[in-house]
Amino acid sequence: MKQLTRARITAVDAYDVRFPTSRRLDGSDAMHPDPDYSAAYVTIRTDAPDGLEGHGFCFTIGRGNEVAVAAIDALRPHLTGAELDGTLTGLADHYRALTGDSQLRWLGPDKGVTHMAIGAVLNALWDLHAKRAGKPLWKLLADLTPEELVALTDFRYLADALTPDEALLILRRAEPGKAEREARLRAEGYPAYAASPGWLGYSDAHLASAARRAVADGFTQIKLKVGADLEDDIRRCRIAREAVGPDIRIALDANQRWELGEAVEWTRALAGFDPYWIEEPTSPDEILGLAAIRRAVAPVKVAAGEHTANRVVFKQLLQAQALDILQLDACRVAGIPEHLAILLLAAQFGVPVCPHAGGVGLCELVRHLAMFDYVAVSGTLEDRTVEYVDHLHEHFTDPAVIARGRYTAPSVPGFSSTLRPASLHAYSYPNGAVWLAERAQGVA
Numbered sequence: 001m002k003q004l005t006r007a008r009i010t011a012v013d014a015y016d017v018r019f020p021t022s023r024r025l026d027g028s029d030a031m032h033p034d035p036d037y038s039a040a041y042v043t044i045r046t047d048a049p050d051g052l053e054g055h056g057f058c059f060t061i062g063r064g065n066e067v068a069v070a071a072i073d074a075l076r077p078h079l080t081g082a083e084l085d086g087t088l089t090g091l092a093d094h095y096r097a098l099t100g101d102s103q104l105r106w107l108g109p110d111k112g113v114t115h116m117a118i119g120a121v122l123n124a125l126w127d128l129h130a131k132r133a134g135k136p137l138w139k140l141l142a143d144l145t146p147e148e149l150v151a152l153t154d155f156r157y158l159a160d161a162l163t164p165d166e167a168l169l170i171l172r173r174a175e176p177g178k179a180e181r182e183a184r185l186r187a188e189g190y191p192a193y194a195a196s197p198g199w200l201g202y203s204d205a206h207l208a209s210a211a212r213r214a215v216a217d218g219f220t221q222i223k224l225k226v227g228a229d230l231e232d233d234i235r236r237c238r239i240a241r242e243a244v245g246p247d248i249r250i251a252l253d254a255n256q257r258w259e260l261g262e263a264v265e266w267t268r269a270l271a272g273f274d275p276y277w278i279e280e281p282t283s284p285d286e287i288l289g290l291a292a293i294r295r296a297v298a299p300v301k302v303a304a305g306e307h308t309a310n311r312v313v314f315k316q317l318l319q320a321q322a323l324d325i326l327q328l329d330a331c332r333v334a335g336i337p338e339h340l341a342i343l344l345l346a347a348q349f350g351v352p353v354c355p356h357a358g359g360v361g362l363c364e365l366v367r368h369l370a371m372f373d374y375v376a377v378s379g380t381l382e383d384r385t386v387e388y389v390d391h392l393h394e395h396f397t398d399p400a401v402i403a404r405g406r407y408t409a410p411s412v413p414g415f416s417s418t419l420r421p422a423s424l425h426a427y428s429y430p431n432g433a434v435w436l437a438e439r440a441q442g443v444a
């Protein structure tokens with residue numbers, strides 16, 4: 001009988017894709033006034049007859065996207081020509097090979113551009129895995145057994161906070177009710193909050209109308225960027241609070257702008273507007289400082305995590321009681337094995353995960369992780385909400401869909417990380433049609 005040969009990975013290609021969002025100040029905050037939302041986009045091709053491709057990306061905000069592309073290129077030798085082992089063991093092997101490269105790890109370890117590139121490649125592999133399995137990623141993960149999930153999780157350096165046995169207990173505790181939660185998710189979706197109204201570069205009139213529209217659209221929480229000028233922030237908070245009324249949560253986001261004392265004083269100065277959380281009040285690496293800010297500004301909650309590089313830093317943020325809200329980012333850490341560790345750590349410490357999204361493609365990806373968490377890890381929606389920003393979704397083949405302020409559950413197989421081919425070409429930097437037109441107009 002003819003021996004069946006396994007498919008092999010034939011190509012790992014990285015593309016520099018940028019969207020000229022700085023033209024309209026979409027995404028502007030106190031630290032990043034002119035972002036061009038960008039993706040260092042990976043395509044993994046195989047010689048399997050199904051013709052399926054895996055897609056993933058690093059999210060960046062413009063310059064430096066080419067550095068992320070180079071980091072992905074540096075990982076290519078680990079994958080090109082490798083057997084496409086569609087088992088969980090095979091995926092775990094890829095994780096170990098990529099994170100364990102004895103020379104590349106000097107650039108981190110477990111942080112920075114190489115770590116983000118590993119995340120992009122692993123997300124592409126899991127996208128391909130889910131497509132081949134015919135399931136959206138959240139469902140594929142939710143269908144794994146607690147033992148399989150524990151076997152996939154990276155527990156290195158976590159033993160003082162979370163052991164595999166403790167993780168197993170968390171996952172087994174969540175098993176009763178999984179089917180009901182999955183049904184509820186499909187029927188009602190997952191709570192979202194609106195970050196679009198509050199970009200720092202928007203006018204007062206735009207802020208007021210966008211805040212009112214968010215409430216009319218069913219959102220129960222909005223977010224405002226703060227931290228550039230206190231008088232402006234007081235005025236904008238007043239406008240937003242008057243627009244949404246007393247019952248809608250308003251989160252504030254300082255994007256790392258403040259020193260410690262400043263963070264406390266500034267947050268207290270805005271406390272009269274009843275902010276729900278203050279996000280990234282200072283450096284993302286400031287573990288003890290975030291804990292001190294949290295103690296000082298309570299009952300305003302402290303949220304952070306979108307720039308937290310890895311599970312080890314998350315562990316310490318939780319041990320130091322520095323976070324009320326953990327903001328996992330789907331493209332910052334090293335793929336599913338590290339996401340699992342972070343979701344399990346949050347469950348272990350009883351801290352709600354409200355993932356970071358927005359940018360380009362983050363909403364598409366991170367909803368899968370939040371929905372998996374609800375079905376199979378935390379088992380609750382209490383105080384959980386995923387960031388939502390209403391642009392750039394049209395570039396994805398399986399875009400995030402919001403109904404009545406909630407993310408609908410994806411049903412298309414994969415990780416929803418596939419860009420439309422036309423968008424990939426038009427927004428390629430520097431020679432896609434959109435960028436050629438920008439330069440012809442003298443604006444890029």
Ligand SMILES: [Mg+2]
Nearest residue numbers: 253279280306
């Ligand atoms: Mg933020």
